[in-house]
Amino acid sequence: MASAAEQLASNLNFSTFAKAEDLKKRLWFTLGALLVYRLGTYIPLPGLDPSAFAQAFQGQSGGILGLFNMFSGGAVERMAIFALGIMPYISASIIVQLMTSVVPALEQLKKEGEQGRKVINQYTRYGTVLLGAMQAYGIAVGLESGSGLVNDPGWFFRISTVISLLGGTMFLMWLGEQITSRGIGNGISLIIFAGIVAHLPTALAGTLELGRTGALSTPLILAIIVMVVAVIALIVFVERAQRRLLIQYPKRQVGNRMFQGDTSHLPLKLNTSGVIPAIFASSLLLLPATLAGFANTATMPGWATAIVSALAHGQPLYMVLYGAMIAFFAFFYTAIVFNPKDTADNLKKHGGFIPGIRPGERTAEYIDYVLTRITVIGAIYLIFVCILPEILISQTGVPFYLGGTSLLIVVSVTLDTVAQIQGHLIAQQYEGLIKKSKLRGGKRGR
16 A cells, blocks of 8 residues: 555646745755856966966866866866865765764764764864865966966965865855755755756767767667666666665553554665765776876886876776776775664664564674675676776767766766655645645534
8 A cells, every 4th residue: 555655746746836835946046056056167267377278188188187077067177266166075074974983972973963963064164174275275286387377376376276266165065055955955966966967968969979970870879878878777776776674663552552563664775875986986096097197208117107008998907996996985885874783773772673683783783784785786786887888988989978977976866856856745735735634624613
């Protein structure tokens, strides 16, 4: 039998959306905030020669700068004030999450509820400022080392660059928090999503241009479109897939009445780690190519040149290491974000248990057993989604923005945002049903 929420969801229509005034305000606020973000990606840094930098960027677009450019919505190739994007905040969040599993004081804060989360969020902001300042200073020094990129090198340029880039990152962090609280969806994820989606039309146009010039055949272009649709369908299926563990609660007596024990489910996502393993793996693998691009290739030793060549896109060593790193980070990040022992303790505290499993330590071992096995499937899924487009890119020259990481982010954020919109519509319809029932009750009372 369908639940009340599922029945309400099945009855949603355009009239429900038309009546949802609060939802429409949230959507307009979100669109306006994303428009401000996109405008900021076109404001260049002061003291920089844009044409000279654009020419220099072309030689580095295949490295880690290309990945950052994708996440920043093209701000890196224009060296705009949002060039750092939201990546320092994401890096700081991941570092703080890792430290909560190592530092007992932070682990205790995590268990203190809302107040503890506020303190942890504040630490994340401090980490964002520190990482952003370090990266901005490194970018300023790197720009000064380039030939003709900076009009007037010196400390004034370095300080202004650090202030501009760090200010841009902090503004994006604030904007993401505003979208989360006053808009719809997760603000940080939507900012990354907007940056990737903004370049998808260019990537599609580039693919069609390759077909027009004969570089790609028509059957191959159709095969690429079919593959993209199939990969999107696979991402949707796996991201929504769950392994539900049956949780049972014993009978309880309140006064003279005996209440039947309840049952519920503990949902374990098939891909608990999300898109983090793909981002980490691609960032680490693109780092050697980026460093080699800044170095003088004529003075590089032979072994370094061989390593850089072996780690190029489409090379067998690159594919093997990419898949191995994705699998490692999938297990590593899952272990960080999900603690079976804490889950088992919470179940025991509330009287819940898994049928046939003793509460406490045995429950934690069973949850860890199940989680490990579904993480294997999740890691295989991530490797497939990320490696298949890489092979396609290396063999056909399809634009970088059609990679597996970008598809994962776009589809995941879309699913999350649509789920939140549907939740608002269900709440709106539920409130309408309550008002109708109250009116009917009032009429009967009269």
